[in-house]
Amino acid sequence: MDLFVTDNGAPVPVEYVKRKRQKNIRIRIKADRVVVSAPNWCSRGQMETFLKSQRAWVDKSIGRMQQKRCATDEKNRFSEGELLLRGVWIPMYPDHSGRIRSVKETGAALFYPGHLKPGTSDINAALMQFYRKAALAEIPARLDDIAAQHGFTYQRVFIRSQKTKWGTCSTKGNLSFNWRLVKCPPEIWDYLFIHELCHMVHFNHSPAFWREVGRHFPDWKQAERWLKDNSSLLFLEP
Numbered sequence: 628m629d630l631f632v633t634d635n636g637a638p639v640p641v642e643y644v645k646r647k648r649q650k651n652i653r654i655r656i657k658a659d660r661v662v663v664s665a666p667n668w669c670s671r672g673q674m675e676t677f678l679k680s681q682r683a684w685v686d687k688s689i690g691r692m693q694q695k696r697c698a699t700d701e702k703n704r705f706s707e708g709e710l711l712l713r714g715v716w717i718p719m720y721p722d723h724s725g726r727i728r729s730v731k732e733t734g735a736a737l738f739y740p741g742h743l744k745p746g747t748s749d750i751n752a753a754l755m756q757f758y759r760k761a762a763l764a765e766i767p768a769r770l771d772d773i774a775a776q777h778g779f780t781y782q783r784v785f786i787r788s789q790k791t792k793w794g795t796c797s798t799k800g801n802l803s804f805n806w807r808l809v810k811c812p813p814e815i816w817d818y819l820f821i822h823e824l825c826h827m828v829h830f831n832h833s834p835a836f837w838r839e840v841g842r843h844f845p846d847w848k849q850a851e852r853w854l855k856d857n858s859s860l861l862f863l864e865p
Contacts, residue, residue: 646666646667769816793854
């Protein structure tokens, strides 16, 4: 595999991809590689030349990505035996009594079956299942409360696993929310609920839409900033 060597000497893998419907050469910086994509008619040499022409931007973008990863690692307390839930890091303990078969929340702590070992795929799967169950139980109930408080109605709500989005609103009045929302503080839930509910008034992101959001949630800019600052941490698995 080709490598892009940054100015500080760090080698980063480069992936070259051709796509039938793409019209121009593009460069994307991923967590583990640089992706150069181009139309089918484009030659490998043209792609390599374009990458070289964008060297300064690529090097700077990789540096920003690495800084963001370091900042995320500093916030992440999962390796210390804690799980992020409702904006709070909650300690996890093994239960060796044999009484529990899945992850359980008790008071201000989580307990998991003692045979599950930290760092294994088995405990990660159990924690993912816990997150999803918590999201299914809590998100629709709180959404109902917020919608009623602010005079909104909607058709149905779905809990999904979007890779990048926090929520969506369909023209039929159906709402979808990412299960990872359960990791966020409750006020962030409320902001995202208001955001999607307001799309039933303005199905766009026009100034009128943001005025509507601000009418129901005045601190929406702070909520957006919190999501931007913490999105990398929130999308980590489990």
